[in-house]
Amino acid sequence: MSRRKFLKQTSLASLGILASPMYSSAFSFNFNSDVIIGHNSHRYKVDMNWGNLNPLKTPVKDCHEMVQDSKGRIVLLTNHTKNNVIIYDKFGKLLETWGTNFPGGHGLTLVKENGEDFLLITDYERHQVIKTTIHGKVIFEIDYPADSGKYKSKDEFKPTETTVIENGDFYVADGYGNQYIMHYNHNGELLNIFGGRGTDDSQFLNAHGICYDNRDKNNPVLLVTARELNILKRFSLDGTYLSSVKVPGALICRPVIHKNDIYFAVLKSKNASNDDSGFLLIMNDKNEVVSCPGATFPTYTNNELEELYQTVRLFQHPHDVCIDDDENMYVAQWNSGQTYPIKLTRV
Amino acid sequence: MRTFLYAFVISGILFNCSVKNKTTFLQPNTVSLAQPRVMASNNLIDSFVTISANLKLDGISIHYTSNGEEPTLLSPKYKYPIKASEPIIYKFKAFHPDCNPSETMELPLYKKGLNVDAIVWHTNPNEKYAGQGPITLINDKLASFIFSDSQWVGFDSLASATISFKKKTFVESISLRYLNDMASWIFPPESVSVYIDEEPFYKNTTSPELLKEMLPREIKSISLSIKKEVTSLRIEVNNLKSIPAWHEGQGQKAWLFMDEWIVN
Numbered sequence A: 001m002s003r004r005k006f007l008k009q010t011s012l013a014s015l016g017i018l019a020s021p022m023y024s025s026a027f028s029f030n031f032n033s034d035v036i037i038g039h040n041s042h043r044y045k046v047d048m049n050w051g052n053l054n055p056l057k058t059p060v061k062d063c064h065e066m067v068q069d070s071k072g073r074i075v076l077l078t079n080h081t082k083n084n085v086i087i088y089d090k091f092g093k094l095l096e097t098w099g100t101n102f103p104g105g106h107g108l109t110l111v112k113e114n115g116e117d118f119l120l121i122t123d124y125e126r127h128q129v130i131k132t133t134i135h136g137k138v139i140f141e142i143d144y145p146a147d148s149g150k151y152k153s154k155d156e157f158k159p160t161e162t163t164v165i166e167n168g169d170f171y172v173a174d175g176y177g178n179q180y181i182m183h184y185n186h187n188g189e190l191l192n193i194f195g196g197r198g199t200d201d202s203q204f205l206n207a208h209g210i211c212y213d214n215r216d217k218n219n220p221v222l223l224v225t226a227r228e229l230n231i232l233k234r235f236s237l238d239g240t241y242l243s244s245v246k247v248p249g250a251l252i253c254r255p256v257i258h259k260n261d262i263y264f265a266v267l268k269s270k271n272a273s274n275d276d277s278g279f280l281l282i283m284n285d286k287n288e289v290v291s292c293p294g295a296t297f298p299t300y301t302n303n304e305l306e307e308l309y310q311t312v313r314l315f316q317h318p319h320d321v322c323i324d325d326d327e328n329m330y331v332a333q334w335n336s337g338q339t340y341p342i343k344l345t346r347v
Numbered sequence B: 001m002r003t004f005l006y007a008f009v010i011s012g013i014l015f016n017c018s019v020k021n022k023t024t025f026l027q028p029n030t031v032s033l034a035q036p037r038v039m040a041s042n043n044l045i046d047s048f049v050t051i052s053a054n055l056k057l058d059g060i061s062i063h064y065t066s067n068g069e070e071p072t073l074l075s076p077k078y079k080y081p082i083k084a085s086e087p088i089i090y091k092f093k094a095f096h097p098d099c100n101p102s103e104t105m106e107l108p109l110y111k112k113g114l115n116v117d118a119i120v121w122h123t124n125p126n127e128k129y130a131g132q133g134p135i136t137l138i139n140d141k142l143a144s145f146i147f148s149d150s151q152w153v154g155f156d157s158l159a160s161a162t163i164s165f166k167k168k169t170f171v172e173s174i175s176l177r178y179l180n181d182m183a184s185w186i187f188p189p190e191s192v193s194v195y196i197d198e199e200p201f202y203k204n205t206t207s208p209e210l211l212k213e214m215l216p217r218e219i220k221s222i223s224l225s226i227k228k229e230v231t232s233l234r235i236e237v238n239n240l241k242s243i244p245a246w247h248e249g250q251g252q253k254a255w256l257f258m259d260e261w262i263v264n
Helices: A002-015 B002-017 B134-138
Strands: A027-029 A035-039 A042-047 A063-068 A074-078 A085-088 A094-098 A105-113 A116-123 A128-133 A138-142 A161-164 A170-173 A180-184 A190-195 A207-213 A221-226 A231-235 A241-246 A250-252 A256-258 A261-269 A279-283 A289-291 A318-323 A329-333 A342-346 B037-040 B049-054 B061-065 B082-084 B089-095 B105-108 B118-121 B153-155 B159-180 B191-196 B199-205 B218-238 B256-263
Touching: A035 A289, A042 A289, A063 A105, A063 A329, A074 A105, A105 A161, A105 A170, A116 A161, A170 A207, A180 A207, A207 A256, A250 A279, A256 A318, A261 A329, A279 A318, B037 B105, B049 B061, B105 B218, B118 B134, B134 B159, B134 B256, B218 B256
Parallel strands: A063 A318, A161 A207
Antiparallel strands: A027 A035, A035 A042, A042 A342, A063 A074, A074 A085, A085 A094, A105 A116, A116 A128, A128 A138, A161 A170, A170 A180, A180 A190, A207 A221, A221 A231, A231 A241, A250 A261, A256 A261, A261 A279, A261 A318, A279 A289, A318 A329, A329 A342, B037 B049, B049 B082, B061 B089, B089 B105, B118 B159, B153 B256, B159 B218, B159 B256, B191 B199, B191 B218
16 A cells, blocks of 8 residues: 555656645545545546436437537437437437437547538448538548558448548548548548558557547647557657557547547456446646546556556446536446446536 | 545535536445456466455455455455465455445466376367467466467367376366456356266266356366376367357357366
8 A cells, every 4th residue: 555655646746746635536525425536637526317318219329429519519429220319418408319320320520610510420330431410411421442442342441430620621540440540631532541450650459539639739630549559649640650658458449639638438448357347538738647537546657657447337338528618528338238428527 | 534534625615616406426335346456476386376456446445365255344454465375266355435345356276287298189279369379278377367368278169189198197186267258258168078088087067157147257267076097188168159148149159268277
């Protein structure tokens, strides 16, 4: 125990965080005896029932991803084809559903164009990326990049994520397919392709998520998760590998940038005895892990992050997080008994 | 204690400032702890091994037993690494005043086995999970929980091999170690048969109790009493041919993963 405390203090010093004893607890209780999870600056109360709906009327299968639209609504993508898109208000009230033909609906990205909201959806069963209006009208569909020479057939293309940059160009991560990253212009014409399957710096095993990182306005980059490798990789916008951020033990899904922090759902802990060993992870503006709700306190020893793992069996298989304009977080889970999203209220 | 006081004061302030709504937040004692992480310097005892246990969470205590019983808060508390020299099963469980206890984590220890002179395979493992080749099951090396660990040999059909000694050797027992990782479709074997010097000696099928529900990932072993002088043992381990109905792989064949056959 004393060794652990020592390590913790070392880590806090190296992270430059002012340490207060209260922040060391990963699982604590306030005056009202509500459970509080998380560490340091990012701590939350948990509402397990936030997204619950009548499963006979509005069922979910896997809850894959969530975004907040310009009206402040929370948009969920599930692969249940009775209602692929479920739209809630921030209090968990059902507002609207649409979509019946996204059997592999996986990636969900909000695109804002001239004051109007659009969605980019990836579907690994249709082997397509689909752009829709916020009401579900299809704008275009993109098939596998046949001319790139990287794919023998459409079945090899199983896109998991997209991200959009200011000029309307967007990138697609083929995380369940051949592990390439595709760069398209606003009209869906292929400009570049990079990555591919492998363990080299510029390659991926499960390129599951991608995100445009313009926190440094002068040096915008792409963040791509190599989930099986427990690594977040940074690339320039032209596809040049820049650097890696290792998160030992954490199968990170997609990076979600909110203000200066990066938020991740972690599908599982790499070496856990139970499969449903997921948790959440938050990095600060220096890409240092500062909080792991549901898991171990993030500790750096000699600048290396110690292995992270689930400590309380609160989450099963978190697959995506969405942070709203009140700093609260919504958690969508894959393969978790067809449960609805959970809401975390920041304290 | 100091930690709790601070938390009390600060969160009290937060509470007073916040607007109360009807949200019901998660309450204490509704969530379980994860299993503690238990490591042994080696699971095969030559003279002694060192066991350590950990769950990096404030306020927890880990208790353990070595007599086969389930650990409780009254069992010895884990404080520092344990030195063990007997082939027994250690059981660890984590407790926290505000969480439900973890599931028990078992750590079986084995006496380092007799040296086997040869192993001949009659069937082949799946090529993706061929381990370190034919000697994997007798190389005195045990695997971790992770099925991609190269000390595992994975079969999707019958696993059959003969181990032999240069001269007649008294064998007390043999332990077959396998992985139970149902989420990855890796199940306990359906049946095991042993032939001594090619004569049928033993056959048993796995208890249905082990297949009743999704269990946490675990390394288990089947221990068979031999108590005979032998020159060879042919061992046939059948994978489960039909995954039970409660599992997503219902009706399909299961994987069988083994890392070591320990002969004593």
